[in-house]
Amino acid sequence: MPDSSRDTAEGAGWGATELGEYKRLMPHRAEKISWLSPKTLWAARNGVLASWFGDPTGHTRSRWVAQRAAAGAPADKVIRRDDPERFSFLVIGDTGEGDDSQYAAVPGFLKVGQDTRFAVLASDVIYPVGSADDYGTKFFRPYQDYQAPIYAIPGNHDWYEDLGAFMRVFCDDAPPLAPEPAPRPPSRAWLRWLLWHRPRRDDGQRLAEDRESRSNPVQQAVQPGPYWAIDAGPIRLIGLDTGLLGTIDAEQGAWLREVSKDPRPKILITGQPLYVDGEHHPCAIEGGGTVDEIVRDPAHRYVAAIGGDIHNYQRYPVQVDGRTVQYVVSGGGGAFMHATHTIPRVDVADVTEKEFRCYPLRGDSLAFYSRLYGRRLGMRRFFTLTEAQASAVIAERLDIRPGRAPASDARVTWRMRRVAGLLGAGRRPDRAKRFRLPVRKIYTQLFSPSSDTYSPPFFKSFLRLDVTPETVRLRCYAATGNRAQEADPPVEDEVLISLV
Template structure:
């Protein structure tokens, strides 16, 4: 039985030695019943732990100092003239996607081409920021090691000094109460992939030319705890009036607020206002976040940026979900999406092949349909017409307590699954989905025993066994197909089930991350980097100066700029080392 923890394997040609492959993990199959059950239990436990025992309070007592990591000066104490750093969020999923991003980030230099054909040369960041959800599907030492640490260590091999890593936790990192996250990222550990400095689950980094990089931890309940408030209040005292802030968040509050009822605000929304107005005392110039697994940028006329770059390795999220983006506060408007909505809409059609993406869901629905069949005692040996036999199955089902109970549970389950985006029609969508499965199970049951009755003696053991096999096979194929059709119609027709309709597909492509540079005059350059198709095949590198594995897939695409660089804080209108027709988007000074 396959699951999201399977190890990647590649069959060897007949008579040939098997090719050497990285022992990485496949993408998580989110609709695997075992993954769903385990994730649900973990989520419930972690929420309870988060409510009763907040790990951040203990860590603040253990590390009372409020001292930012200083990258505004070099080791000799001289002011830095420039600094490169990288932002990667939502990583630690399948090997192909996670390693492809890690390998791209780790290259000493990266020459990039944007959509107009213009080229830009970038350098690997001295500082690396993980922006939340560093592992999937749950936090544990083993999952971190296999899904995050190993790919990044392999990618960083031979690529120069390990970067200085700073990380904030997302909801998946909180699933064990933040224990594994703190052990890996907040104890000063040094690995082949990075070196750590932070002692809490949030951090502050002083950058050149009056820039600050702050990372927050809003926990599972979007709660900004008191020690964290005091931490950032002390930092604000060290900032000058003209200093500017880059704020890293685990969730994009400006988009998540759109799916809530009108007028309803959460701690997360209030925390951002509270941080800016009462803690930091200045507007944030750049918001960086993940959680949504694609690239999406908003900006306003002041030059302030709100950027979602959750493409570090996790499955792709759709970009064609209708959003009231024109209603974003403070004049923020959408500027760029990756992939394009038309591409996202086409990808959603893959849900029609749901059973191929998650065979274990087929096993589950096959058993479910078989249970419904076993509970029925319809006598199909009498009567000659198709209509009579089908009515016999239906009438028997309606008077069987076991069938009724299981049917009610199935329909209620589908109603609970229905997305809140349906609004008041949510129960209708769930009811129709549940009834569709019931109708399909009855049809499969009737069809299987009608076929076997024509081939084998009615009521015989061979007929019963062969009929059961056909019922299971029908449930295996038809159940997931109906689920995939429901998700397809829900998303492409009604804008609902955005998460479910794409988590079901586990798409490893369309990855992204941000490369940032503070230049000599204090301007901040943002390079959004995308990978349209990640490699599926790898071969071991020939020298120790290369990453451990190199791509061996002719269909993979090279990294590219999703859009021309965004520049904040300088009047420059042309980029260094630029060729072609394009110029970066000058966003203005983004004054505090």
């Protein structure tokens, strides 16, 4: 078993290491998305408009579903496969940046997934706005050597152009929706329509050529729509489309309740997680109820709920009526890394630090961001913490054991405490809030997306799930961009889930 970040700093990708071979997979010129660019922010405005003037996602989704039904998609939206009782599949989330951070995860994904039956992309297949022109370098090229079908759940970025490109790629080349008449002015709906970002008319001219990268018959998959269920071996997977704002419409909610009645054990895969950063987000259903109420119902037999959107790995084993449901965040497949060191000491749904798992470790996250702020502010000598120093100060602030054995020189100093406080490391509920740089909220939402790095360690991750009639073995694999972790991807977390 190779060293992971829980074993050594080298296992986390720190130190003098050999660069992986992922660079040879990349196009000659890879796009580097700047989320501080006015052009990018303006193109990605639909999420803000939906929150201001009302969210049209549910209505648009219903039109897509109706179109697919008219084209012959199954009414129950269930994909029935011929998988054996023992099989494996992959889950990878938030992949589509098309730069080093995405491609660095590909060699390990291919190696670990050699014998898997299919893969699921959980959220944000394409950044920044889900354009069809981006699928060549951000989907078809990186996964051209994965010799199995890939299913997908859209994320909010895939919805920024009303899901048109996503439907073309994953849903049998679905034609564009017919335009609807403009709302009557003046109204909130009219203002939204007036400002709404729409795809270019010539978007996707190269799509047929791009498809050739994944044209092998064994790679093909057709989805009944943006949400679906897959009957695979002894389990049912349910993929849920949470749209622009992390909620689902009444029609999808009614479908979820119906497909959840199937007697098989179930795993939910959603665009946004139900537990994340030490908080519960049950996901509201239009008209009443929540997704998590359905997951928690013992009659529905859910054993896990996996969500993307947040770009790291987290796991919360929640006790529900005498059984354990594994709530997982799996969004580390290729975009910038969301900090884990800002997650407060975990105490939610009776899950404490003892049971909680995350990747990257909080100390590695703090070390990564200390280097980032040191460069951006021109204060490297003050801000930069070694991985050992960062781990030590995190352990002190949260009163937890270090993620790996502490180094002998990891004595906590005033400077280390000050840097950790400024960068939002953890929370101490017994002390008043002090000034800290805008890491947890503003930085995560605005500045983190522009902080993607182009050299290791990247702290990317993906999941492999091995299914038998009795159990599901879930493992989180790391991808750092270094050769050592490419050749033998380390396991950062593992749990055996009972299906009995």
